[in-house]
Amino acid sequence: MSSRVSTKCPQLPPPVSHPGAAKSPVAAPPPPAPVSRPVGHSGVSHFEPGRGHERIVPGRVRNDPGDLHPSDVAPRQAAFRAEMERATRTTPHDPPTESEVRAYFRTLRGRPPAEAVAACERYQDAFQRHDGSHDYGSQSVTHVTAPARGTPRILSGEAAAEREHRAGRNTTGYTNDAPDDFAQANHTRDADGRAHMDCEGFAVSSAELLREAGFSQRQVVGTAPDGNAHAAAILSRGGQSWVISNGDAYRVEGRGDAATRAALDLAFDATIADGVPQTYYTGRTQDEASVREAIHSRQGRIE
Secondary structure, eight states: OOOOOOOEEEEOOOOEEEOOSSSSOOOOOOOOOOOEEEOOOOOOEEEETTTEEEESSTTOOSOTTSSSOHHHHHHHHHHHHHHHHHHHSSOOOSSOOHHHHHHHHHTTTTSOHHHHHHHHHHHHHHHEEEOSSOOOSOOEEEEEEOGGGSSOOBOSSHHHHHHHHHTTOOEEEEEEOOOSSHHHHTOOBOTTSOEEEOHHHHHHHHHHHHHHTTOEEEEEEEEOTTSOEEEEEEEEETTEEEEEETTEEEEOOSSHHHHHHHHHHHHHHTTSSSOOOSOEEEESSHHHHHHHHHTTOSTTEEO
C-alpha cells in the first residue's frame, strides 16, 4: 500500500466582527476557530502496461502520477467527447466548454440516476485533477449573529447583517474562498485540458453538473480527529443518493442520516488519514456548510 500524504487546502481566514449601531453593543465572545480545508490522500494503485495507473481504491487524488498516467489523459478525454457528441448531436470543443458539458448532462435527465452519476465520474476523471491547495479567486462573506444573543445563526446576506447593525446588534463575518460555481471551480486549466482544483472544487463541480441531470444537492464538510478536513457533495434523485468525493461516487445504501453517514465515512476515510469526522455539516453551498461547522450549528448536522 502506498503511503498516505496529507496537504492542506486554503485555510479559512479568521472571522471579522462587525459592530452594530448601538452606543454600547454587547461584546461577543471570541468566535470559533476557522476550519482548515484539506485535500485527499493517495490510495492504493497498480500499473498495467498500456492502461496507466488504475484506481482500485476510490478516492485517490487527481494528481500526476496519482490517478491517470499522462498517456491515458487524451484517450479518456476523446472517449468522453465522443459520448457527448452522440448524446447532443453536436461536436464539442476540446476541452468542452461549460455550456456544452451542461447541455450533455441535461440529456441524462431521462436516464437512470446511476448512469448520470457514472457520467460525472468519467467527466471528472478525464477533465479534472486534484492539485492540493487552490485559489479560486472567490472571497465570499457569510454573516452570523453574535453568540451573545444565544446560539449563532447564519444570516441571509448583507442586507440582513445591516439590519442587525442598525438595531445595535453585533454580527460576525466568515470569509471563505471555496468556489461559488462551476466556472470558478474550473477556471485554471492545464495544457492537457484538465482543470486543477481541490476537494471543494470537485464537490461544487459534481453538484453543478448533476443538477443539470435533475439531482438535488447538499454540500458537506467534516474534520477528522487529527484536524484534517475534507469537502464533498451529496447528490439525490428519485429516492437514490450518492456521496461524490474527489470525483468518486459512493452510493447511499438506504434512507436517513445513518445511511448517508455510512457513505460519508467511506468517502472521507478514502481521503483523510486517521479516522473520520465525528460530525458532518451540510449546506446549500460550501460556504454555508463550512460556517455551520465553524459555529457548531445544529442545522445540517449528520452525526
